Amino acid sequence: MPFIAYLSKRLIALIPTFIGITIISFMVMHLAPGEPIGVQADLNPKMTPEVRERLRALYGLDKPLYVQYWRWLDGLAHLDLGRSFAPDRAPVWNKIKERLPVTILINSLSLGLILLIAVPLGVASAVRQGGLFDKAVTILIFVFYAAPSFWVAIVLMLYLGVDLGWLPVSGLHSLMGYNALSPMQKVLDWTRHLLLPVAVSAMGGLAGLSRYVRSSMLEVLRQDYIMTARAKGLSEHAVIYRHALRNALLPLITILGLSVPGLIGGSVIFESIFAIPGIGQLMWSSVMSRDYPVLMGNLVIVSILTLLGNLLADIGYGLADPRIRTGRHG
Amino acid sequence: MNYIRILLSIIFLFAVQCRLAAAADCPSYGDTIVVGSIGDASTLIPMLASDATSHEIAGLIYDGLVKYDKNLNLVGDLAKSWDVSPDGLTITFHLKKGVKWQDGVEFTAQDVLFGFKVITDPKTPTAYAGDFMEVKTIEAPDPYTIEVTYKRPFAPALSSWGDIVVLPKHLLEGKDITKSPLARNPVGLGPYKLKEWKTQEKIVLEANPDYFEGRACLDRYLMRIIPDPATMFLELKSGGLDWMDLSPIQYERQTNTKFFKKNFKKYKYLSFSYTYLGFNLRFPLFKDKRVRQAIAYAIDKDEIIRGALLGYGVPATGPYKPDAWFYDPDVRRYPYNPQKARALLAEAGWRYVNKDGVLEKDGRPFSFTIITNQGNDVRERTAQIIQYRLKKIGIDVKIRPIEWTALINDFIDKRRFEAVILGWTTGLDPDIYDIFHSSKTGPKELNFIDYKNPELDKLLVEGRETFDKKKRKKIYDRVQEILAEDQPYVFLYVPMALPVINRRFHGIEPAPSGISHNFIRWWVPKDEQKYMTR
Numbered sequence: 001m002p003f004i005a006y007l008s009k010r011l012i013a014l015i016p017t018f019i020g021i022t023i024i025s026f027m028v029m030h031l032a033p034g035e036p037i038g039v040q041a042d043l044n045p046k047m048t049p050e051v052r053e054r055l056r057a058l059y060g061l062d063k064p065l066y067v068q069y070w071r072w073l074d075g076l077a078h079l080d081l082g083r084s085f086a087p088d089r090a091p092v093w094n095k096i097k098e099r100l101p102v103t104i105l106i107n108s109l110s111l112g113l114i115l116l117i118a119v120p121l122g123v124a125s126a127v128r129q130g131g132l133f134d135k136a137v138t139i140l141i142f143v144f145y146a147a148p149s150f151w152v153a154i155v156l157m158l159y160l161g162v163d164l165g166w167l168p169v170s171g172l173h174s175l176m177g178y179n180a181l182s183p184m185q186k187v188l189d190w191t192r193h194l195l196l197p198v199a200v201s202a203m204g205g206l207a208g209l210s211r212y213v214r215s216s217m218l219e220v221l222r223q224d225y226i227m228t229a230r231a232k233g234l235s236e237h238a239v240i241y242r243h244a245l246r247n248a249l250l251p252l253i254t255i256l257g258l259s260v261p262g263l264i265g266g267s268v269i270f271e272s273i274f275a276i277p278g279i280g281q282l283m284w285s286s287v288m289s290r291d292y293p294v295l296m297g298n299l300v301i302v303s304i305l306t307l308l309g310n311l312l313a314d315i316g317y318g319l320a321d322p323r324i325r326t327g328r329h330g
Numbered sequence: 331m332n333y334i335r336i337l338l339s340i341i342f343l344f345a346v347q348c349r350l351a352a353a354a355d356c357p358s359y360g361d362t363i364v365v366g367s368i369g370d371a372s373t374l375i376p377m378l379a380s381d382a383t384s385h386e387i388a389g390l391i392y393d394g395l396v397k398y399d400k401n402l403n404l405v406g407d408l409a410k411s412w413d414v415s416p417d418g419l420t421i422t423f424h425l426k427k428g429v430k431w432q433d434g435v436e437f438t439a440q441d442v443l444f445g446f447k448v449i450t451d452p453k454t455p456t457a458y459a460g461d462f463m464e465v466k467t468i469e470a471p472d473p474y475t476i477e478v479t480y481k482r483p484f485a486p487a488l489s490s491w492g493d494i495v496v497l498p499k500h501l502l503e504g505k506d507i508t509k510s511p512l513a514r515n516p517v518g519l520g521p522y523k524l525k526e527w528k529t530q531e532k533i534v535l536e537a538n539p540d541y542f543e544g545r546a547c548l549d550r551y552l553m554r555i556i557p558d559p560a561t562m563f564l565e566l567k568s569g570g571l572d573w574m575d576l577s578p579i580q581y582e583r584q585t586n587t588k589f590f591k592k593n594f595k596k597y598k599y600l601s602f603s604y605t606y607l608g609f610n611l612r613f614p615l616f617k618d619k620r621v622r623q624a625i626a627y628a629i630d631k632d633e634i635i636r637g638a639l640l641g642y643g644v645p646a647t648g649p650y651k652p653d654a655w656f657y658d659p660d661v662r663r664y665p666y667n668p669q670k671a672r673a674l675l676a677e678a679g680w681r682y683v684n685k686d687g688v689l690e691k692d693g694r695p696f697s698f699t700i701i702t703n704q705g706n707d708v709r710e711r712t713a714q715i716i717q718y719r720l721k722k723i724g725i726d727v728k729i730r731p732i733e734w735t736a737l738i739n740d741f742i743d744k745r746r747f748e749a750v751i752l753g754w755t756t757g758l759d760p761d762i763y764d765i766f767h768s769s770k771t772g773p774k775e776l777n778f779i780d781y782k783n784p785e786l787d788k789l790l791v792e793g794r795e796t797f798d799k800k801k802r803k804k805i806y807d808r809v810q811e812i813l814a815e816d817q818p819y820v821f822l823y824v825p826m827a828l829p830v831i832n833r834r835f836h837g838i839e840p841a842p843s844g845i846s847h848n849f850i851r852w853w854v855p856k857d858e859q860k861y862m863t864r
Contacts, residue, residue, distance in 0.1 A: 034735030040380040040457040042738045045757075045764040045776060048460040052774065058455050087373040087380060087455070089508040098529055154560055162568045169565045170556055175364070175532060176861050272557040275565075277530030281557060285369075290735075 003318070010314065014307045021303045022076075022296070026069050029292055035061060036085035036290045059085055072296060081297035086289065092297035095282060100264060102172065103271075103278035106197060107263045113202040114209055119249075121206070122213025126248075127240060129218060137210075145207035153200045153273045160196070168193050170275040197274045201267065212255060217248040250320055257313025261305040356547035359537075361854040362861040363548050363835065366562045366574045370530045370555045374516040375507065376494040377449050377456045383553075387533055390551060390849075391518035394492035395423050395442065395476070398758050400841035400848065402654060404489055408437065408496065408519075409476075414797050418483030419466075423476040423491065429542045431498050432523045439470035442491075444499035448507055455508060461490035483795035485802065486761040493520075521546040521850045530555050547837075547853035550861070569593070572832040578640040578708075581828040594830045599840050600653055601827040604646045605709065605753040606819035607700070607716065611780045613748055615698060622817040624674035626664035628723045629716055633666070635823050638711040642828060646821035648810040649754065649762055653842040655799075656760040658807040661814035671723045682724060689724035697726035698748040701741055704731035709751050712822065716751075742778050751822075758843075760806040763790045766813070781818040834858040 034042075037055045041047045056062045060071065075082050081092035121141075125134045161169035168174070173189050174181075181189060220226065221244055229239045268280040279298065286294040371384040376392055379385055395409040406412065409423040429437040448454050450462050464487060467479045480487060498517050502510060516524055521543070522535035535551040554571065556562040566574050567589070576585065585596065607629070609616035616622060631645035650657045680689040680696055689696040700716065702709045710731055717727040732741060741747045754765065764770050767790050768782035786809060793805040813819075829845060831838060837852045838845055854860075 032735070033739040035739075038735060038738065040455075041774075042735075043742075043752075043776065044380075044457055046458055046460045048463065049772075049774065050463070051457065051459045054452050054459075055455055055457075058453065087378045087384070088513050089373075089455075154564070157561065157564050162564055165568065169568050169570060170561050171554070172531065175552060175554065175570075176362070273561050275531075275554070275556040275558070275561060277528070277555070281530055 006318075007315070010311055014311070018303060018307060022073070022300065023069070025299050026072070026292075026296065027065070029290075029295060030065055032290070034290050036292060037061070039289045040087075072293070076300065081300065082293040084286075084294050085291045086286075086294070092293050095294055096279070096297055096301065099277060099279045099282050102276060103265075103280070104263055106194065106201065106270075106276065106278065107265070109194065109198045110202040110205065111259060111263065113198060114205045117202070118206050118209035119213050119252075122210040123217055123240065123245060123248075125210070125214045126217035126221060141207045141210055144203045147203075149200055149204050150269050150273055152203065153196065153270070156196055156200065157273075167196060170273075172276060197270060197276060201270055209252075209255065212251060213248065216251050217244060220244045220248040223247075250317070253316040253320060254313045257309045257311075257316065258306075260309035260312065261302045264305065265302060355544065356851065356853045357836070358853055358856050359545070359547055360549050360856070360862075361834070361859040362550035362552050363832075363852070364552045364554060364570065364572045364861075366556050366565065366571045367553050368555075368557050368559060368562070371527075371533060373513040374524065374527075375497070375510065375513050377445070377454065377458055377497075378507070378513065380457050387535070387553065388516070388518075389493060389520070390522040390535055391516050391520045391524060392493040392496060393518070393520045394494070394496055395425070396488060396491050398489075398843055398847075400839070400843045402758050402842050404758075407492075409491075412488075414488075418485075418795060418797055420477060420479045421488065423478075425474040425476065426542065427474055429519055430540055431500075431519050432517050432538055432540075433498075433501075435498070435500050437496075437519055438473040439476050440473065441496055441499045442476050443468060443470050444503065445495040445497040448497060448502070449495055453506075453508075456494075458490075458494050461487055462495070483797070485794055485797050486757075486759045488797075489757075489759050522551055525550070541850075543850070546850035548835075548850075566594075566830070572835065574830060576828045576830055578642045578826075578828065581642065581830075582640045585830065590830075593833055595833050595838075596828070596830050597838070597840050597845055598642065598826045598828050599842075599844050600644065600651045600824050602651065602757075602844075603753050603755045604649065604651065604824045605712065605751065605822045606646070607822060608750045608752065608779045608819045610745065610747055610749065610778075611782075611818065612745065613698075615696070615748070618678045619816060620674045620678040621680075622820070623664065624671040624678070624723070625720065625725070626817050626820045627667045627671035627674065628719050628725075629664075629820060629822070630666035630719060631822055633719075634712050634715050637715055638708045639823065639825055642826040643823040644826075646824050648813050648821055649756065649765070649819075650760065650806075650810070651756055651824045654756075654758075654760070656803055656806045658810040660807075661810050663814070664817075664820075668719075668723050675723065680724070687721075687724060688726045695726065696724060697728070699728040699730055700749045700751055701730045701732055701737060701747050702751040703734045703737050705734075706731075708825070709753075713751050743774055745778060745780070760802065760809075761790075761794055762809070763794060766790065766809075766818070779818055781816075783812060783816060786812045786816075834860065 035056070036059055037052065041052050041055065053062070060068055072082065083089050083091055084095055121137060125137050128134050157169050160167045172193055173186070178186070178189065226239060226244055229243045264279055268284040270276065271278045271280040272284070282294065283298055285291075286298070367383050367386075369381060369383045371379070371387050372381055373379050373384055374388050374391060376385060376388040379388060393407050395407060396404050396412070397407040399405045408426055408429060410426050412421055412423045414421050425439060431437055446462060446465070446468050449456055449459055450465075464480050464482070464484050465478055466481045469477045471477060498512075501512060501517055514527060519542070521538055521541045523538045524533070525536040526532070526534040532555065533553040537546040537549050539545050554565070556565060559577070562571065562574055563576070563580055563584070565571050581596065585594070607625075609622060611617060635641060635643045635645065644652060647661055647663055648658070652659070675689060680691045683690040700713050702713055710729070713729045717729055720727050742750065764776045766777060766781055766786060768777070768787050770777040771780050771782070789805050789809050789812070793802055793809065796802050796805060827844065834854045835852050836854065837848065839848055841847055
């Protein structure tokens, strides 16, 4: 069973990588100036040295770094991510859990939207390579890519939200009378609120993916078997969609695998601008207040997903392309 | 990002909320006020919270023994009255009877004793234990009396008996306060109670019908968390917010539309803070008082207020805001006067030696760096204006904005700076011992400029031990005179708070304490109510 051996080899290799990631992040995090108690203590006239030391001891900050790391790792081994250093002292997992659904929802919608637009766009550009359409799309997509999304977001909010009053400016749903809405109206309410954030966050991602599809499509279209297909007298439609596209989409598997962690990654800028209570904002405030347990907790989740995403991409590739699975080339 | 810095700079708010006792009924009840906030609350147990939002919300849910009225006088809240023993060591609070927690249990002196026990417990992660460590004994001879004896007379202590130290004993006794569900679902005894809290999204409060000073007029208080100030302003413009604090530029230039004039009313009042240019007095450069005075004369404070605050501020003459009762207007002032500045520098031995336009003394050019926190545009602009003005009298200034945590930990705490532009939140008590007393120059302590003046030291101690308001005023008048003469800081300006509130809210009265002192008596006429909640 070469495939199972391959898989287990890959899985075992993940463990040291993962531990390495946590050690490096733990160290880098502590290199940043300041401490979790800084928010409470810095420049606070009511803070006496005794109280300061007391707080440091409460958070275990008086221990050497390796002890702090060991404690954290020990907790992780028991599937315990610890408690936040923020004043609420909430379990880290609860804090992350309450932010996850929104972030996943918005990121999946946006990824879906990107795929839906980028793939046909990439194919169409490749087929019409060098033509007016290809050039126009290229320019448009790079304009989207280059435009700072926070700026686009604010302009759209100003125009559609304030001047025209068509869409709500921010938030996830209406604040007043939301509970009285019927399920259908609730969905509509959410859609109206999510339209701008999803559209704007998809905008920047279009460029990368559609370029990928375009170049891999171009590559495939140059292959001999495409010429063979055309020579057989197949319709252009069949050539492109049945023969070329399937192979051209192979690199997409890698990209999709790599975007798995991105699904929960969240974006600080977006979530701040649209006032969306997602992971990005949690991370941002945790960084600013040096909330180490929350940072590490999120990091663990993201790194596990990244590693798994990589693995999935490899497996997906293996399934799609036998040459990789067996390790025999040619 | 800007907003974290705003958060950090307003964190050290006064622990005692100001609210006016008004027995009057409301002209009408109902409606909701929607308020924007850049940050979410962290916990609704006040003694554990260190951010402005948590205290803002907790202030509506809890009450303290004392509070500040609209003119910043300390008055009773849960305490009917209090006596101070002649030696100033013992304070006796007489509590109001019949006050109930929001779950119906009666409030007694035991709740205060319990709060005290928790706040002084080494296991409680609170930033507010300092004032309470001064307490020698605390007793409750009967359910409506509290007797606190201090190790030494300590006048600022009175105001520490605000809402941070009153906790429902019946719900918390024997439990770990850091894991208490009360942090998310508080039970207080204030004018509002928590109805709903969605993390990073909104906090909804509902009027407490049994509030001991009478039910609040507005049915609900809804705080929306919008981290981006630009979005918040758009939300205000689209009608989604009723109350927001604006920046000077928004206030001055972006709120003159017909929509704004029709729907919003602008308010302004002096904020509880001042911004200063502080000198690290360990450097020989700043040791000479004449040099510091020369710099003060060379800086045009009005120009800074016009340029950086668009006029929304007043020049500071000392560490207090001008409408506080302890403010002394008759201290030495430093109107813009470059000639006088040059004369003082010449007197101190600074001369032009070569043609580079920079003064020199003993072969050393007069050059220094001002650091400030990055992202605070107003402070960075202030630094630029100062740089420009000091260049004119032959002083070369460099500006270095530094990220907040690095600024505090690597520069201020390690005393590695020459001059700094920062601000202090001014309390409602004149005590500034921690900032200017010579014993407070140790590591992490707040007299980081190393200012030492024996007369001031004596006065600061005396001021803490004096309860009599008139005597205190005299002491702090002298404190202000000394600081004005010595100029360890050049006190630059007191900025204004610039809130806008929807016109449908009536009963708002700006006062020295701001506008929220009578929040529970704000009301909306029946025909103008926007959000129907009943």
